[in-house]
Amino acid sequence: MTDFAASTAPADVVRRQYLASAAGDLDALRATLAPDVEWTEMAGFPLAGTYRTPDGVTSNVMERLAAEWDGWAAHDDKYVVDGEDVVVLARYTAVNKATTRSIDVRVAHHFVVRGGLIVRFEQFVDTAKVREAMTA
Numbered sequence: 387m388t389d390f391a392a393s394t395a396p397a398d399v400v401r402r403q404y405l406a407s408a409a410g411d412l413d414a415l416r417a418t419l420a421p422d423v424e425w426t427e428m429a430g431f432p433l434a435g436t437y438r439t440p441d442g443v444t445s446n447v448m449e450r451l452a453a454e455w456d457g458w459a460a461h462d463d464k465y466v467v468d469g470e471d472v473v474v475l476a477r478y479t480a481v482n483k484a485t486t487r488s489i490d491v492r493v494a495h496h497f498v499v500r501g502g503l504i505v506r507f508e509q510f511v512d513t514a515k516v517r518e519a520m521t522a
Contacts (some may be wrong), residue, residue, distance in 0.1 A: 389463040394502030397465050400472045403497075403504060404462045414449060416440035420503035430513035432520065454520075455480035460493070472497040478511065480519075 390398055393471060399418055406414035419425075419440040422437040426436045433456075437446045451458045458480040465515045476494045491512050498506040 396470055396472045396497070396499035397467050399502055400465070400474060400497050400501045401462065404460060404474075404476075407448065408459055409457045410452070414451065414487055415448065416444055418504055419443060420500070420505045423506070425507045426509065428511055428513060431511060431516060433451040450518060451480075453480055454484070457481055460495075464494045470499050472499060478516070482519045485520060486522045487521075489516055489519045 391402070393399070403415055403418040404411070408419065417440075421439065423440060423443060424436055424438055425447065427433045433447055433450055437443045437447075458478070460476050460478055462474045462476045464475040466475075474497070476493050476495060477491060478493055479488070479490050487499040493509065493511040495510070496506075496508045497504050
């Protein structure tokens with residue numbers, strides 16, 4: 387049996403990323419990302435854009451989400467794995483700090499994992515629901 391913490395199986399790497407994110411452990415999260423990672427937040431999402439490097443991802447995405455939302459969490463529900471491709475059906479929950487409005491929206495994440503590291507991420511989410519919670 388493979389040790390989960392050391393496993394290079396794509397689904398295990400992605401799961402470690404979700405666990406690190408949920409725990410607020412940005413060092414552990416960065417450890418799942420390739421040095422040349424490309425992390426794309428969907429057009430229309432408040433953090434839309436493509437970020438590179440593990441530090442670029444955590445400072446431009448995770449740290450900003452924590453600053454603007456209470457309890458931001460991505461709940462990973464279902465994994466679909468095809469080789470190095472991992473699609474996760476999930477949902478985001480959080481409360482916007484400025485408006486105190488909450489979200490509970492479905493999302494899909496597409497990861498590409500090579501050599502035990504996430505090399506690419508793309509987010510698909512109902513951006514209107516997120517923006518609605520940000521509007522008083």
